[in-house]
Amino acid sequence: MADLSQLLINGLAIGSVYALAAIGFVIVYSATGVVNFAAGQFVMFGTFAGVAMLINARLPWPSGYGAALAAMALFGALFFFVVYLPLRKSPIVTIIVATVAVGITMQNVALLTFGSWPFRLPSPVEGWTVTIAGTVVPAHFVAVIVVTAVMVGLLWLLFYRTPVGIGMRAVAQDIQAARLMGLKVNRLLALSWILAALLAGVAGLMLGPIWFADVNMGDPIALKAFAATIIGGFGSLPGAIVGGMFVGLSEVLGASYVSSAYKDLISFGIMIGFLLVRPQGVFGERIQDRG
Amino acid sequence: MRVPFLITAVIVSAGVLLSLVLPDYHLRLLNLSVVSAIALIGLNFAFGYAGLISLGHAAFVGMGAYGLAILTTRMGWSPWRAMLVATTATAAFAGLIGLPLLRLKGHYLALATLGLNVSFYIVAANWIDLTGGTNGISRIPELTIAGRAIAGERPFLWFGLAVLAAITIVAFMIHTSRYGRAMIAVRDDETAAAMSGIDVTMTKIAAFVLSAVCAAIAGCLFACHVRFVAPEDFSYAHSITYLAMLIVGGESTIVGAILGAAVLTFLPEWLRFLGSAYLAFFGLMMLAILVFLPSGIAGLGRYLPRLRSPTRAAPASVSAKELGP
Amino acid sequence: MSILQARAITKQFGGLLALSAVELTIAAGEFVAVIGPNGAGKSTLLNILTGLLMPDGGQVLFDGKDITRLATHKRVRSGLGRTFQHGRTFARLTVLENVMIGAAIRGDRTERAIRDAALAVLDQMGLAAEANESIGSLSYGRRRMVELCRALACEPRVLLLDEPAAGLNSGEVDQLVDRLTELRARQQLTIVLIEHNMGMVMRLAERIAVLNFGRKIADGPPAQVQADPAVLSAYLGHGYNRASV
Ligand SMILES: Nc1ncnc2c1ncn2[C@@H]1O[C@H](COP(=O)(O)OP(=O)(O)OP(=O)(O)O)[C@@H](O)[C@H]1O
Ligand SMILES: [Mg+2]
Numbered sequence: 083m084a085d086l087s088q089l090l091i092n093g094l095a096i097g098s099v100y101a102l103a104a105i106g107f108v109i110v111y112s113a114t115g116v117v118n119f120a121a122g123q124f125v126m127f128g129t130f131a132g133v134a135m136l137i138n139a140r141l142p143w144p145s146g147y148g149a150a151l152a153a154m155a156l157f158g159a160l161f162f163f164v165v166y167l168p169l170r171k172s173p174i175v176t177i178i179v180a181t182v183a184v185g186i187t188m189q190n191v192a193l194l195t196f197g198s199w200p201f202r203l204p205s206p207v208e209g210w211t212v213t214i215a216g217t218v219v220p221a222h223f224v225a226v227i228v229v230t231a232v233m234v235g236l237l238w239l240l241f242y243r244t245p246v247g248i249g250m251r252a253v254a255q256d257i258q259a260a261r262l263m264g265l266k267v268n269r270l271l272a273l274s275w276i277l278a279a280l281l282a283g284v285a286g287l288m289l290g291p292i293w294f295a296d297v298n299m300g301d302p303i304a305l306k307a308f309a310a311t312i313i314g315g316f317g318s319l320p321g322a323i324v325g326g327m328f329v330g331l332s333e334v335l336g337a338s339y340v341s342s343a344y345k346d347l348i349s350f351g352i353m354i355g356f357l358l359v360r361p362q363g364v365f366g367e368r369i370q371d372r373g
Numbered sequence: 374m375r376v377p378f379l380i381t382a383v384i385v386s387a388g389v390l391l392s393l394v395l396p397d398y399h400l401r402l403l404n405l406s407v408v409s410a411i412a413l414i415g416l417n418f419a420f421g422y423a424g425l426i427s428l429g430h431a432a433f434v435g436m437g438a439y440g441l442a443i444l445t446t447r448m449g450w451s452p453w454r455a456m457l458v459a460t461t462a463t464a465a466f467a468g469l470i471g472l473p474l475l476r477l478k479g480h481y482l483a484l485a486t487l488g489l490n491v492s493f494y495i496v497a498a499n500w501i502d503l504t505g506g507t508n509g510i511s512r513i514p515e516l517t518i519a520g521r522a523i524a525g526e527r528p529f530l531w532f533g534l535a536v537l538a539a540i541t542i543v544a545f546m547i548h549t550s551r552y553g554r555a556m557i558a559v560r561d562d563e564t565a566a567a568m569s570g571i572d573v574t575m576t577k578i579a580a581f582v583l584s585a586v587c588a589a590i591a592g593c594l595f596a597c598h599v600r601f602v603a604p605e606d607f608s609y610a611h612s613i614t615y616l617a618m619l620i621v622g623g624e625s626t627i628v629g630a631i632l633g634a635a636v637l638t639f640l641p642e643w644l645r646f647l648g649s650a651y652l653a654f655f656g657l658m659m660l661a662i663l664v665f666l667p668s669g670i671a672g673l674g675r676y677l678p679r680l681r682s683p684t685r686a687a688p689a690s691v692s693a694k695e696l697g698p
Numbered sequence: 699m700s701i702l703q704a705r706a707i708t709k710q711f712g713g714l715l716a717l718s719a720v721e722l723t724i725a726a727g728e729f730v731a732v733i734g735p736n737g738a739g740k741s742t743l744l745n746i747l748t749g750l751l752m753p754d755g756g757q758v759l760f761d762g763k764d765i766t767r768l769a770t771h772k773r774v775r776s777g778l779g780r781t782f783q784h785g786r787t788f789a790r791l792t793v794l795e796n797v798m799i800g801a802a803i804r805g806d807r808t809e810r811a812i813r814d815a816a817l818a819v820l821d822q823m824g825l826a827a828e829a830n831e832s833i834g835s836l837s838y839g840r841r842r843m844v845e846l847c848r849a850l851a852c853e854p855r856v857l858l859l860d861e862p863a864a865g866l867n868s869g870e871v872d873q874l875v876d877r878l879t880e881l882r883a884r885q886q887l888t889i890v891l892i893e894h895n896m897g898m899v900m901r902l903a904e905r906i907a908v909l910n911f912g913r914k915i916a917d918g919p920p921a922q923v924q925a926d927p928a929v930l931s932a933y934l935g936h937g938y939n940r941a942s943v
Pocket of ligand 2: 740741742783860
């Protein structure tokens with residue numbers, strides 16, 4: 083029986099990854115209204131960008147991580163031009179199916195490039211351990227939690243302390259008004275996609291050493307990020323964080339205390355429960371349409 | 374009523390003709406198209422008419438298929454009786470879950486039905502005593518008519534076409550009835566529909582239950598034909614494929630549903646020369662269709678009448694932004 | 699005897715008090731206009747009368763029965779009809795099918811009877827020639843007439859109209875006035891009209907209620923309301939209001 087504090091750290095680390103994926107998803111949703119079903123594949127790309135730079139190109143980790151994130155930023159911009167711009171006025175289902183379709187392409191491009199054999203992406207703190215309250219845990223887990231906390235802090239600074247971030251929030255709130263205020267709306271929308279891709283990149287790099295890098299990892303991540311988003315509240319950043327942590331913890335604790343086969347049923351059950359009873363989630367705004 | 378009968382006759386005779394000339398492997402694909410078309414006519418009620426974005430349609434197909442598989446292999450029931458019960462049970466489940474679920478709209482409903490499909494998959498893959506887990510259930514008996522099994526691709530195709538024809542005609546009858554109009558009205562404008570005396574909730578549930586009935590029938594046919602079911606056949610990826618088929622077929626029409634099912638089932642075959650790059654290409658091709666042909670294949674036909682009456686308007690569409698909370 | 703009654707209706711949107719203890723009593727057969735400046739709460743009142751919004755306080759009575767919590771479609775089935783301020787028709791249905799939606803309200807009708815009833819309404823309102831047109835091919839004014847036909851096909855006893863003349867040209871407005879007058883003469887129809895077009899209001903209304911900032915500030919015969927200083931100040935703004943007090 084693994085002891086509780088180890089499970090908690092483990093759950094929070096996985097939850098951090100889900101939270102980052104969910105935050106990227108939410109940023110894109112609030113700014114552009116797109117429900118990005120390829121969000122999980124974004125994270126998978128992040129992991130494989132790490133594989134390409136650290137394993138294939140044998141870069142040392144600081145420059146490897148940098149190169150991987152730069153590649154992700156480029157990919158975010160590409161997605162903006164190729165998928166978002168042509169479809170921005172389409173009905174929501176069209177966008178859902180389109181992002182799924184692009185996700186299928188992403189998954190299979192990865193398959194063609196890297197093959198179906200999983201990779202083990204090393205962590206910069208490979209093999210190190212940390213002792214917390216008498217329990218020994220891999221340093222990578224702690225690093226993931228710390229990095230996520232730092233990322234959240236940076237995001238907060240971006241959104242509340244820089245003109246660019248404040249502009250992005252203005253676009254998310256009312257695109258028409260933002261346009262009238264003279265903001266370069268398209269550039270800010272593109273930035274939202276780039277930011278989402280970067281966050282997915284960070285999530286992917288951190289997830290690589292926890293799971294194996296596998297081209298099929300995108301779907302489960304997307305499903306967890308969706309659950310996190312609904313539970314926390316659609317469109318809410320604090321909600322994405324809390325939801326991600328909740329899903330990570332329920333997965334790890336559920337696997338060890340309830341049943342490893344049904345561990346995922348817990349988060350999806352709770353997600354459906356929230357949708358039925360409180361669709362605005364923990365932090366979301368009340369949903370109402372005008373009569 | 375003449376046009377639908379004509380269309381149905383064309384589809385069925387095309388199918389029968391093909392059954393005489395195509396090799397067995399293609400017949401197999403044709404059979405899968407017919408089964409998907411039946412499921413899609415169902416999804417067309419929910420999504421095409423009533424506008425309910427369901428990402429859980431494959432779960433209903435799966436419930437039909439597993440219901441029949443379990444009742445025939447575990448309880449020794451005849452496939453016909455099992456089909457009736459499995460379909461009824463799926464419909465009842467859809468009605469029960471629809472009651473709370475269908476208050477949700479847009480992407481909320483999409484994610485809730487997605488969660489439903491994922492949950493179905495998890496249960497089907499893990500409740501080993503009942504479902505055989507990931508190994509699935511094999512040795513499902515064939516359907517029989519007057520003591521003769523509907524075995525082999527060709528006879529099954531004839532039978533499948535007969536079922537498809539029957540369902541198509543029923544679907545057309547519903548389409549032109551007050552119930553079909555009510556569904557379309559609910560999708561166009563829920564508030565105005567309620568203000569015209571339509572019970573919006575009941576209309577949505579009816580559309581959802583109808584979609585589940587068609588899905589379950591498709592699932593039962595699938596189970597009896599392939600004679601083996603496994604969770605993989607009913608994952609949420611299939612639900613998305615169904616939606617994609619409906620959009621490719623186009624324009625929320627019954628004919629579009631049938632076309633979409635056939636085209637997307639045969640597509641991998643037509644694109645075989647791409648080899649392992651097929652799926653990577655498929656995603657981009659779907660994207661191109663959505664961008665350049667948003668009203669699908671059936672929408673192409675619209676260009677002809679449009680030349681005659683240029684004022685004909687495109688159906689109203691709601692953009693993602695408007696549906697946001 | 700009152701057929702429709704709003705009792706002390708209060709409605710709040712966040713910090714905004716859209717309706718504050720509004721009373722409105724409509725007698726059977728009456729033609730009442732509800733007027734007021736933009737944002738006064740007129741449409742909100744209709745939304746509450748038709749059950750599209752729930753009031754925070756107060757009651758709605760129809761035929762003396764409390765219908766405050768009754769679902770919209772049930773109110774429609776018991777005789778409440780309505781059109782919307784911005785015109786809401788079903789884009790994927792033809793003109794005839796739009797009206798057939800309303801005519802299907804009687805559950806015992808066959809498909810043929812539904813069609814005949816819808817055609818009769820279209821005929822009466824002068825839209826028969828466009829029956830098989832798609833909604834998209836109609837002008838905005840014609841579309842609003844289709845919406846009115848759909849509401850009439852529901853065979854209402856009380857018809858609530860939210861700015862039916864908005865967006866219509868003057869010919870269409872005259873036509874609308876004629877049709878409404880005819881309807882009243884032919885059927886025992888009670889009509890509540892929200893309208894900014896004062897010419898139209900004066901030609902049709904037997905009584906006028908005025909809303910301003912969610913409060914009813916006047917209610918009476920047109921001549922009396924027209925002369926009411928509170929109404930003038932509501933329309934002319936605060937400066938006048940302060941000066942007159
Ligand atoms: N669903 C809603 N949520 C929030 N505020 C609302 C909602 N509906 C109306 N309001 C607000 O309530 C007030 C009254 O609106 P209402 O539409 O009833 O006015 P109105 O008298 O119909 O005006 P108009 O003549 O412009 O149609 C307005 O300030 C409006 O912005
Ligand atoms: Mg109004």
